[in-house]
Structures are given as structure tokens and as C-alpha cells.
Amino acid sequence: MTIHSEHPFLPSDDDRDPVRRLRGRIGGTVSLWTAGEGIERVGLTVSSYLVAGGNPGHIVGLLHPDADLLERLEETGTAVVSLLEWRHRDLADAFAGVRPAPGGPFRLGTWVQTPWGPRLEPAGTWAGVRLDRASRRQVGWSVLVETMIEHVEVADTEQPLVHRRGRYQRPTA
Structure with missing residues (x-):
């Protein structure tokens, strides 16, 4: 058996989508968007988002068009956007649908x-947001949503969960 340092099934760089390769090099802190309550709550790991200052501030996100979160966000008009830390990486994978979560990811x-x-x-940095319903539109393979920040709490984060080039990474000092 040979152990490879690279993913054995990845296509060569020349065969990969150059836009995805560009996006992967930007990197940023992984967020978890959640909406609803009780058995109606849903969530999605999101790394394609932008925080815009202003009064009010806004968070613009690119969400998967088939995500349950998008449907619940449109129903309730509100969501929580939490910034994740390194210790939340298994939870991030569960909400992204790439890690099993018996009983659902909210059990984690x-x-x-x-x-x-x-x-x-345990997420110390988070925002309560309200959907700007007029902002929804298709952008590439995603749905762009614009939300207005109604509440924000910011805490010191020693180990933010950073996503870059398709992997979680610890930030360097």
C-alpha cells in the first residue's frame, strides 16, 4: 500500500475549474448559518460570505440553491451567523453534509x-440577521442573499476555523 501526500482522485490543476481554484485561495473564517426553532431548525456551513459595514451592517452570503437553510431563511426572514473555531471543524463538516451526524447535526x-x-x-462571535427579501438572486451556482445585522456579539477567538484551498486550516500568527 502506498500512502499519498495528495488526494489520489483529484484531477490535475489543468483539469480543475479555474474559478474554484481562485476562490479556494482567498480563504476566510468558516461561518455557520442557522434558522428556525425546535424540529424546524436547519443550518448550513458557509465560507462564501462578506460582512459590510454601515448602519445597519450587512452580511451577504452565497448559499446552495437546494439548501434547507435557504428555504427556512426565506420562511422566517431571520438567521444566526456564527463564526466557527478550530474545535468546531467536525460540526462544520456535519452541517456541510460531508460528515455523518446520527440524529442530525444539532445533536453535536x-x-x-x-x-x-x-x-x-460556545460560539462567542455571532450575529442575528434579517433577510432583505429583495436581494435574493442567482449568482453562478449559488443564491446570493443579503441580510441586515440586527444584533452582534464579538469575542476573542484564539483558533478561528479557516477554510482555504478546500481544507480547514489553523491560522498562522
Whole structure:
């Protein structure tokens, strides 16, 4: 058996989508978007988002068009956007649908219900947002949504969960 340092099934660089390769090199802190309550709550790991300053501030996200989160966000009009830390990487994979989560991904954490949706209790940095319903539009393979920040809490983060080039990474000092 040979152990490879690279993924054995990845196509060569020349065969990969150059736009995805560009996006993968930007990197950023992974967020978890959650909406709903009780058995109606849903969530999605999102790394394609932007925070815009202003009064009010906005968070613009690119969401998968078939994601349950998009449907619930449009129903409730609100969501929680939490910034994840390195210790949340298994949870991030579960909400991204790439890691099994028997009983659902909400069983993997402790949650507090807020007026905007469920919040991961140990996530110190989060925002409660309201959907700008007029902003929804198809962008590439995603749906662009614009939300207005109604509440924000910011905490010190020693180990943010960074996603770059298709992998989680610890940030360097």
C-alpha cells in the first residue's frame, strides 16, 4: 500500500475549474448559518460570505440553491451567523453534509434559541440577521442573499476555523 501526500482522485490543476481554484485561495473564517426553532431548525456551513459595514451592517452570503437553510431563511426572514473555531471543524463538516451526524447535526452541539434562530452556545462571535427579501438572486451556482445585522456579539477567538484551498486550516500568527 502506498500512502499519498495528495488526494489520489483529484484531477490535475489543468483539469480543475479555474474559478474554484481562485476562490479556494482567498480563504476566510468558516461561518455557520442557522434558522428556525425546535424540529424546524436547519443550518448550513458557509465560507462564501462578506460582512459590510454601515448602519445597519450587512452580511451577504452565497448559499446552495437546494439548501434547507435557504428555504427556512426565506420562511422566517431571520438567521444566526456564527463564526466557527478550530474545535468546531467536525460540526462544520456535519452541517456541510460531508460528515455523518446520527440524529442530525444539532445533536453535536449545545444550542440557545434567539429571536433570529438557534445559536451555537460556545460560539462567542455571532450575529442575528434579517433577510432583505429583495436581494435574493442567482449568482453562478449559488443564491446570493443579503441580510441586515440586527444584533452582534464579538469575542476573542484564539483558533478561528479557516477554510482555504478546500481544507480547514489553523491560522498562522
